[in-house]
Amino acid sequence: MKKIILLLTILLLGACTNLDQNFYDRVTPETFFKSAKDIKAALYRPFTHARWYLGEDRWNLQEYTADQFAITTKGRHWYNGGENERYHYHRWTPDDGWVWGTWRGTLMGIALALDAKSDLEKLDYTKFALTQADKDDHVNQLNTLIAFFYLRGLDYFGGLPVFTSLEGESLPRKTDLETFTHIETLLKEAIQKLPKKKAGDKEEGALRQAAAATLLARLYFNAEAYINKPMFAEAKKLCQDILAKQYGEYSLDPTWFGMHTFTNDKSPEIIWSIPSEFNKLQYDWFFSVFYHYNTAKYFDIDGGLNNGAHLQPSLTPTGTPYSAQYKLGSPFEKFNNADLRKKPYKYLGGGKYEGMFIYGPHLTPAGEVIVGGEEYKNLPMVFVDQVGRFSEVGPGKRYASIADLPSKMSEGEENTGVRIVKVPIPNNTDKTLRWGPDNPAIRLTEVQYMLAECLMREGDKGGAATLINAVRKRNFTGGVDPDPVTAANLDDYRMLAEWGTEFLAEGRRRTDLIRWKKFTSDSWWDHTPSDAHYNRFPVPTQAISGNNNLKQNDGY
Template sequence: MKSTLNNLLCLIAVLSFSSCLKLEQEWFDQVVPETFFKSEKDVKAALYRPFTHARWYMGEDRWNLQEYPADQFAISTKGRHWYNGGENERFHYHRWTQDDGWIWGTWRGTLMGVALALDTKQDLERVDYESLALTQADKDDHLSQLNALIAFFYMRGLDYFGGMPIFESLDQEALPRNTDQETFDHIERLLIEAIEKLPSKVAGEKEEGAMKKAAAAALLARLYFNAEAYTGQNRFAEAEELCRDIIDQKYGVYSLDATWYGPHSFTNDSSPEIIWSIPSEFNYLQYDWFFNFFYHYNTVKYFDIDGGPWNGAHLTPSLKPDGSPYSTDFKLGSPFEKFDDGDLRKKPYVYHGNGRYEGMFLVGNHTTPAGEQIVGGEEYNGQPLVFVDQVARFSEVGPGKRYSSINDLPSKMSEGEENTGVRLVKVPIPNNADQSLRWGADNPVIRLAEIYYMLAECRLRAGDPEEAAHLINQVRVRNFEGTDPNPATAANLDEYRMLDEWGIEFLGEGRRRTDLIRWNKFTTERWWDHEPTSDHLKRFPIPTQAISGNNNLHQNPGYN
């Protein structure tokens, strides 16, 4: 179809910032959105395409930029593996450049998301819904979802880069960047319009990936919640009002899940806590990027599945090589030790069959649930594989070796081993007997727990730590079989405890950098093998590939 092909060519132009070509073959003129869409199925197929991109967008490069420059995750060099040309160290030490692939992938992926949603929106605006036995309310719903999705992509771009080029049509090309405030205002307008027309979730309704009224309201709350970092304006009061309305079910019926695993399990589409998630089905939309990066090669025996992991990422260490805690040196980091010992999530991950599992970490001696010892294949080849909450070359300690004692061991990004670091299992992995469940858990984008924590932080900032603690404890209570041994209180809840609570509840959910920036900790604090850096690093540079294709783009301050 002429319209769609032209839009797709413009999409390529958005990504490469080259000219938008026009194809004028006459035969395309007879196939346009008004005639191409023959049924509701056609409409929904078009609507779902940009949401598929959103699922991809939530992982890989975007996740990397949120977590690896922050205090909770690292990809240490493990002997001959994972130096990767220094890429992992550059992000850990805040030494990235405008030529780094993660940055280009994120810039490109952000504008690709905008382009796909805008393309679909322009097509659906021209469709006669009544001729397809659909209503004006259906059309308003679909267009409002696309507006909210465009706002979502632009808000992520604003978070990563600052002001973005604002496209209202795919016929535009080589646009300059709008200001931070203009980008903020565009996002705000799209979300306010979406909230007005999107339907509300009703009690008992499953979350199938569609954006409803509460999702748009939650995104607007996020925008106001981080407005000070984005534009220098304090909008916490507006974020608080939206959070209260969501909790009070003004935008639909949601409630906190009774269990910690409910929002992440194989059936999390039924969790009352999920405000917006994106489906992830076996061999379709997978969490395999997460699986590949985190787990040891031989962990497939523990999971009782086929191969695939690359043994890369792990939590930053809580302990020094000599076993003493880093918490005496740094207030940030040490994510595993921030979990109380009685926390049900701190148990080792074990799959019990039929979709049942417990815990979310791989730590300690690695034996299968049946008791088989798993051995290493590198530094500990043929020896028991024991995951440690430390980073150091313990295999090189002893007579005739590189280090005479553990006290001599350095702990830094270059000193990992195959068993270095605790591994997170946030996405449950079934065994081969239940392979049909694999990647069946949907990807939660917004959970009601986030709304409680946003409201708690707003109250803390407003000088009401008592209500803030009460809100946090309503989420914490489900993580213990008995009484919470360390509840938040008005006395212990300060900015660091608030950041700890964010880090514990949302560990591995791709938001840590944003939380640190909001509290002005991202470039000013120390954590494991990391020193304070420059304030301009709160934003990433505009990639060289983007600027080379569009002379109207300007670089962020502080980058050459």
């Protein structure tokens, strides 16, 4: 039964501010559900939360704390009370907003999925012209979604309050191992009951067997960070079985863009995606923060951009590569110059495009110069793979020469940093295609790279290289890779570079660095090692103030 306690529980756990679900005191599933359409509406509600959850604060904690992205202060813009610097330098606190948004968003997702599961389990599906197999599918999709939220929460915070109904309140945190075991149990059960994807099936948001199996592989793959127990052998076996099609029909996309383009629901590589459509649950949360105000002219679309995020620099102000100093970071430089992805993004019309970066001179599709509006007001905009106040160099200015320029989080300008266009942006002529690409939450390349890393850790670097190169070749004309992975050049940093280029901007970088024990121990641009307790985020002050049974993580 839906009860007022549901609302109270969700408020205690933390909720989305735009939650539009109504709660009732005396409405039961048997009276509320009138048709199969009502059942699907209940099933889909927590998936809309997952759509929101995969971006914004959760993405921020994965990427702005690691070695590939930054939001530098750009003159009078983006200092934000020092928030962006705190995350970059690993100085966040239990009072920081992204941490609170992630804690409450995680538990909110669990609560919504549990609510839907509780209702659907009570129904007699035959009354709606549905079968027991349909019911098993729906319930275990929700079990998988619950496991997904718990897995992400375990990754961010460690042990969480584990609940299987919404009747309790002020629950304490379970241990890391108890949370891990709960996730494992949910996924193992779901794998047994979810259907497999068949050849030719589109990926339209349903969680199927391979999705649950991949999440279980993720759990084992990162188990050493979660429960201090390496489980790469268990991850390896699952990955081998997924690639052998034991959990459904999937294959690598033959192109570098197929998993991200307007028709990626047809990509054979997508294991689970969050559907997106123009004016319908759009996958667009990143749009305003990634691009310069005047990049709307570059895209030939309407505005709404605020020029925040960019790739961390590969070059010092004088042009020296940071790779000479750091093994991590320099994300743009890690793409080979022959890589098709490294071309400047250009929309070609009819849903076709090339490249996935914005850098160098900024021009409209017609070749007209786009000018700046801040440091380079009315001057040509040129995006640089550097951070520094170049506009303040010269006679009578702050710096006598470029060699004097500092490069750090506080020293950005409006043209600072390479910008990524992982999700293609059509022009206004093809406006109806906008936000057509679905969010690829799980794709087969992740399975292939997990298996490669497992083989590498066993000493089979040749086998690992073969798996990685099978993916890399699609990034080059004719499949000719000028810098393939080999047994000789594959080490932990090359493996991280491969994860970094393939999954750039897909919200996983922090997790990969932690698995390799480099998140708090290594240096990259404007970042020095931090204390090991920063491998986990704190339990937010707002959560503890509402539940004094919650224990804070060590070090906070």
